[in-house]
Amino acid sequence: MEERLALNDFLREYRFPFYIIQCTHNDRNVPNMHSHDFVELVYVVRGEAEHCFEGDCYPLCAGDVFIINPNEAHTFRIEKGKEIEIINCLFQPDLIHNSCLRELGVDDSMDYFYVQPFMSHSERFYHKLQLRERETADVLRLLQGMLDEWQAKKSGYRTVIRLKLVDLFILLSRVYKESLNEGRESTKRSSHHMLVRRINGFLERHYDEKLNINHLSTLFNISTRQLNRIFKQEMAITVIERIHQIRIEHAKQMLKESDEKVIHVAHKVGYDDPAFFSHLFRRYVGCSPGKYRAHGS
Template identity: 25%
Template structure:
């Protein structure tokens, strides 16, 4: 799978510095490329709308709209955008304001290639990590939703001839994959979950003495009376008849 290439917008009003920055970024060999360049904040804002770069490297002192205002404007609409601020002014107020805007880094001119590389590398790794975490979270949420559907299916069809194989086939999984997924989300084996549902319904039906134990087994998905009795006793420590006697005294 091809690595994601991060798109960068560089904003600098001094053309020579702008060209040098772009050349330095190209030489770094990072999974990032400059897709747009601007010499002022207003143009940069328009280019942001056009290209939607994930990273903006901007000078603070810009004509029309300064870098800090540019960052603020972009953050209002595209909060995921990351920023590296460059400045020839080691003024604390600028640095403090940049920190308040949660920029990723603050570099002083002249920007050294090594520092630029470190700054961009850290930023790219941070964004990649966040993307991976989000993807994992979305996958987990998707799996959780699928397992909820499977649980609902089991609760509605427990009386039928269903098992791990038929459930897996219905939902497009292999039995092994489904078993692992269900165990990961629910912390219980899917076969055991199906059995628990059936036994719980059997317990309810056993309160009614007019229903034969054999019939109850059939109603909860165990047409073989011997198998039903064996499963029930394994789960409760009593046969269905013994359980009925204990609750219907």
């Protein structure tokens, strides 16, 4: 059974949505298949395992780095007698503001970092980015620096962690670009499946904003007609229906975990009209927001 994790389960302070840990897994302490409401960046320090992601498993070894976006299910498969040591970095997408990354030269902001290095079956190094020796040293230095700051909690540590995280974003983006220039991976376009995954990742991160088909088609450089057709083929629902699904799931979580008024929950998940929100909630959940909160499910 798939578990659902929330970043709040790990946080020491609510206002700084970040957590980092270095840990070891073996065949006796493998995490269950799980998804979460945060972005997870994993760096493999040593050892080997298989990463089971969205129904497939891929080999991992030292120097691999990969991203898991919100609501993507994954776990590890580890052979008896083997283990894998990782640095796990968990954060909310809004920890670093998009404008900051644009000013620092990260192409297409957060969406570039989340999606581009990990795109299609051939383009994504089997859902990971394989670092070379010099890149490994730089990534490990940044992650270790974040670990030290997180554990010491000295004055200004939040700012230092944000800066190091931006450094890491830029470094990994450069690694990806260099790999393209050097022909280390195929440059063929993303498959329909990966295009839909990119769109889903964007919707998960921007569900609380004003979203429409025209904006998405411009963002992903595809016509509105083709976007709807591909999305319906892959997901069996329309883009707009997917937006509603994501928003309602987040609303359910807010109703269970906070005392926010329904009208405020509606606004926080992207709906200006509370009546329309309540109508959609009944349609997707089978009861009103108030009743859902009262019964806790």
